[in-house]
Amino acid sequence: MARSKVSIIGGGPAGSVAALTLHKLGHDVTVYERSRFPRYRIGESLLPGTMSILQRLGLQEKLDAQNYVKKPSATFLWGQDQAPWTFSFAAPKVAPWVFDHAVQVDRRQFDQLLLEEARNRGVTVLEEANVTEVDISRPDGVTLTVRHNGETLHPESDFVIDAGGANSPLARQLGVRRYDEFYKNFAIWSYFTMKDPFEGDLKGTTYSITFEDGWVWMIPVKDDVYSVGLVVDRDKAGEVRELGADEFYRSTLAKCAGAVEILGDAPQVDEVRIVHDWSYEAESFSADRYFLCGDAACFTDPLFSQGVHLASQSAVCAAASIDRIARDEAESQAVHAWYNRTYRSAYEEYHEFLASFYTYASFTEPDSEFWRKRRITESDDERLSRRTWFEKLAGGGADGNGVTVPNFHDRAATMITIGKHQRKGLSDEFSEEELNGARVRWISDLTKRLNSITRLRWSGDKALLKPYYRVDRTTFRLEPREILANEEGLDMAHYPLDEETRQVFQELAEEEFGYRDLIKRLRGAGHQEIGTQLVLRLMEAGLLSGYDKNGDRVIVQGRLHFGGVGVEYEV
Numbered sequence: 001m002a003r004s005k006v007s008i009i010g011g012g013p014a015g016s017v018a019a020l021t022l023h024k025l026g027h028d029v030t031v032y033e034r035s036r037f038p039r040y041r042i043g044e045s046l047l048p049g050t051m052s053i054l055q056r057l058g059l060q061e062k063l064d065a066q067n068y069v070k071k072p073s074a075t076f077l078w079g080q081d082q083a084p085w086t087f088s089f090a091a092p093k094v095a096p097w098v099f100d101h102a103v104q105v106d107r108r109q110f111d112q113l114l115l116e117e118a119r120n121r122g123v124t125v126l127e128e129a130n131v132t133e134v135d136i137s138r139p140d141g142v143t144l145t146v147r148h149n150g151e152t153l154h155p156e157s158d159f160v161i162d163a164g165g166a167n168s169p170l171a172r173q174l175g176v177r178r179y180d181e182f183y184k185n186f187a188i189w190s191y192f193t194m195k196d197p198f199e200g201d202l203k204g205t206t207y208s209i210t211f212e213d214g215w216v217w218m219i220p221v222k223d224d225v226y227s228v229g230l231v232v233d234r235d236k237a238g239e240v241r242e243l244g245a246d247e248f249y250r251s252t253l254a255k256c257a258g259a260v261e262i263l264g265d266a267p268q269v270d271e272v273r274i275v276h277d278w279s280y281e282a283e284s285f286s287a288d289r290y291f292l293c294g295d296a297a298c299f300t301d302p303l304f305s306q307g308v309h310l311a312s313q314s315a316v317c318a319a320a321s322i323d324r325i326a327r328d329e330a331e332s333q334a335v336h337a338w339y340n341r342t343y344r345s346a347y348e349e350y351h352e353f354l355a356s357f358y359t360y361a362s363f364t365e366p367d368s369e370f371w372r373k374r375r376i377t378e379s380d381d382e383r384l385s386r387r388t389w390f391e392k393l394a395g396g397g398a399d400g401n402g403v404t405v406p407n408f409h410d411r412a413a414t415m416i417t418i419g420k421h422q423r424k425g426l427s428d429e430f431s432e433e434e435l436n437g438a439r440v441r442w443i444s445d446l447t448k449r450l451n452s453i454t455r456l457r458w459s460g461d462k463a464l465l466k467p468y469y470r471v472d473r474t475t476f477r478l479e480p481r482e483i484l485a486n487e488e489g490l491d492m493a494h495y496p497l498d499e500e501t502r503q504v505f506q507e508l509a510e511e512e513f514g515y516r517d518l519i520k521r522l523r524g525a526g527h528q529e530i531g532t533q534l535v536l537r538l539m540e541a542g543l544l545s546g547y548d549k550n551g552d553r554v555i556v557q558g559r560l561h562f563g564g565v566g567v568e569y570e571v
């Protein structure tokens with residue numbers, strides 16, 4: 001079976017990107033979308049990684065024609081009395097698919113563009129087609145129950161992708177969703193008539209501002225439409241019932257001085273909307289004949305605007321997985337293992353990043369209950385043991401492989417230091433170049449620390465290669481690759497590596513040497529550019545540790561890693 005029949009539930013970004021990718025790979029795809037497009041969706045601020053995927057799927061011209069607001073960065077007024085902090089997407093355009101910006105979009109229009117493009121290329125799209133049941137009991141295929149035009153259909157296919165978002169019929173049917181107690185939040189938002197208040201390097205940025213009750217997003221969506229949302233504790237639901245959504249929104253927004261200052265007397269021009277169901281993840285993201293993509297699989301707090309990117313990335317991965325299994329059924333288990341791991345680790349990286357930022361802010365908002373409740377502390381045993389991702393993160397702390405709780409807080413602090421503005425207020429006077437000093441200081445400190453490593457220790461006796469996969473950038477096919485591991489099962493999945501590189505690390509396992517020596521040997525193995533990055537990733541994975549000439553452990557504070565911003569190669 002090379003050409004498969006695939007049913008996709010939902011025509012949001014996950015569904016459309018999966019359809020576009022599967023169609024490119026030569027499969028026969030039908031999308032069942034419950035509503036009729038255009039339909040409203042929150043999630044307006046994108047990441048460069050999504051631009052990259054869409055460019056490689058051939059949508060660049062279509063996107064350019066929309067004249068979206070260009071988003072160069074995300075700016076945070078993060079914590080009381082702190083200077084603003086900017087995460088800039090600036091990056092050299094080394095390839096057409098590397099982007100130094102993202103865009104802000106009206107999701108009604110953006111989602112419709114993607115779905116229409118899939119339809120125009122030959123994907124069958126049924127709107128007002130509500131999938132009510134997914135029968136995955138057959139080993140060789142799937143049957144849906146779909147309500148469409150007053151009729152009940154039972155289409156059969158070889159595979160199903162559930163991209164139905166928070167309402168995913170399959171995740172609900174399987175009962176595999178776990179809700180995360182840490183982010184007991186909800187969002188309430190509306191729109192204002194207002195031009196982007198800033199010119200220059202802040203123009204188009206997404207602002208996030210903390211205040212006593214939570215945080216606020218401010219997004220220049222288009223022309224003179226400004227999206228302004230509040231993320232607050234779920235305990236406030238009682239107040240919403242008491243005051244009504246409109247009054248709750250107005251009175252809570254008024255508490256955020258930073259937002260009030262930017263909004264001035266701009267008129268609110270739309271209704272107030274609320275979303276509850278917060279962070280969750282499915283136990284399993286795929287098996288046998290089904291894949292969960294986008295919000296159907298997992299969702300976390302939107303602080304870093306990652307939702308559409310995770311949706312698009314998981315959609316590409318699921319499509320490439322189906323294509324691989326269709327060509328060789330015997331690989332099914334290995335491919336599912338890869339899909340589950342890739343998507344879950346992308347999601348967990350965001351989770352880690354968020355927890356770090358929430359913890360950081362909690363120290364700058366000492367009197368706020370919202371922030372205190374979200375601080376991860378050493379005494380927070382129950383939370384730490386419940387969160388497997390955090391256990392993994394904190395677990396290696398004792399011998400320095402992982403991250404301790406205090407240094408967890410420091411990681412957000414490191415990121416913030418690199419992007420900190422030189423003046424307290426937000427103003428057009430800000431320029432990207434202002435950040436160069438801190439960047440240079442950080443890189444030179446990192447280099448100094450790495451260079452002080454005179455002895456690197458490989459964890460275990462053996463450097464091994466183990467099978468893994470990678471989605472090819474341009475063909476979108478899932479290709480077998482190998483990653484570095486040890487005999488105890490630790491591995492590093494971010495870079496596929498080859499035998500020559502493995503040998504370098506086997507030499508290290510047998511006879512310790514220093515950082516500079518390693519970089520030289522890696523260069524010899526063809527890794528001119530990513531040597532340092534490899535070392536940092538291997539340290540994060542617990543495979544490498546470094547010691548200085550006095551025998552003291554050298555702790556290297558890398559940036560927090562998270563996908564979608566073009567720092568490293570991603571799907």
Ligand SMILES: Cc1cc2nc3c(=O)[nH]c(=O)nc-3n(C[C@H](O)[C@H](O)[C@H](O)COP(=O)(O)OP(=O)(O)OC[C@H]3O[C@@H](n4cnc5c(N)ncnc54)[C@H](O)[C@@H]3O)c2cc1C
Nearest residue numbers: 010012013014034043045131164165187294295302307308
């Ligand atoms: C408050 C808030 C703010 C956010 N801000 C951002 C942001 O700034 N940037 C960002 O990238 N993300 C943001 N997100 C997240 C983003 O909205 C989602 O991650 C994204 O929409 C996920 O895409 P998706 O395709 O998985 O799901 P969706 O966009 O929800 O699409 C799912 C589709 O499936 C259809 N469907 C559902 N059930 C069925 C069924 N049974 N049969 C047929 N069709 C069905 C739905 O009608 C829908 O069209 C935010 C989310 C929230 C809650």
